[in-house]
Amino acid sequence: MNATQPMVTTAAPSVVPGSLTRAADAAAAFDRYPQYQAGMRWVAEFVTQPHPDLGRSGAVCPRLEPAIRANTVWLVALTVHGTTPADAADAGRLLLDLFEEVAAGPHRSVAALLGFFPGLPSAQAAVFIDGGHGLLRPEAVERGLMLGEFHADSTVGGVHNRAFPVMQCPEPMFAIRAMTPHDLLFADQPATPSADRLSYLLAYQRHIGPRLSPAAREGLEAKVSAARQALSSGESS
Incomplete structure (x- = not known):
């Protein structure tokens, strides 16, 4: 590197102050975080519903509705200063740590943390989310956690029907939950x-x-x- 050129550093991701909320209280933050509103609508209309293309009976994600009923689903917004997979992995690590904080206690096995990225350009969402997931998934699994990757252009298919894009979400998002026996699939x-x-x-x-x-x-x-x-x-x- 030329000695006259300053080293370029990227600030670490951070939780937006005041953005952490339970799903049951998320409506109060819809005006500040429209991503929460879009995400909760997607949860209600798609994730917790059956679908003819899923390849099995039951909801697209059978765990989320019980978690919502138990009031153990959290939403949070993150600020990121870069759009590379490495930036996404750094943000995901922050979410893994935050999950361990909010999910501590007897309800850890049914808790979930949904992390949104309000400032992320939509054109960069696919590379950011999918690339970050690829980097971070091994680390998450080693910690006994599952990392879900979601964005509007996802082509990731379901276990029972690879042609059904189960990870398509209107907002870029990482979802964290504890590993369960079902995850052998x-x-x-x-x-x-x-x-x-x-x-x-x-x-x-x-x-x-x-x-x-x-x-x-x-x-x-x-x-x-x-x-x-x-x-x-x-x-x-």
């Missing part, structure tokens, strides 16, 4: 690179394994062994 995906798949399965085993029945733990160990074998075969080929 997401940890054990054949299309996931072998190293990542094994890492996810091991994290699932560490965080969820003790809560499983003996039969389920045995089945999980078989999946872990198969993932290790697949990784070993790939490395040796």
Whole structure:
């Protein structure tokens, strides 16, 4: 770098003061954060409803409505000073830490934190959200947390119907929740690179394994062994 050129630094992301609110109280913030209004409408009209293209019965996300009823869903707005995947990953880490604060206690397993980015240009949302998710997902899983990536142009399909874009949301958003036994569906995906798949399965085993029945733990160990074998075969080929 030329000595006459100053080093360019990007400020860290931060929580917008006063933006953290429970979903039950979010309407009071709609005037300041229209993203909350759009997000809660999307939750009510899509996320908590069944859909013919989902590939299974029940709501698109069966966990969110019970969490809303339990008053354990939080919304927050973040300020970011860059639009790269690395900027998104930094913002996501802030959300992971914040989730651990707001979800502390007996209701952690049904809590969720929805993080919005009011100042993010819509043209940059896809690269920001998807790129940041790709960088941060391994870290989130290691912590026993699930990181959801949402934006208006998402093409990420559902587990039961890959052609159904379940992550399309009118506002760019990250969603954080605790890992549950159901998340084996997401940890054990054949299309996931072998190293990542094994890492996810091991994290699932560490965080969820003790809560499983003996039969389920045995089945999980078989999946872990198969993932290790697949990784070993790939490395040796």
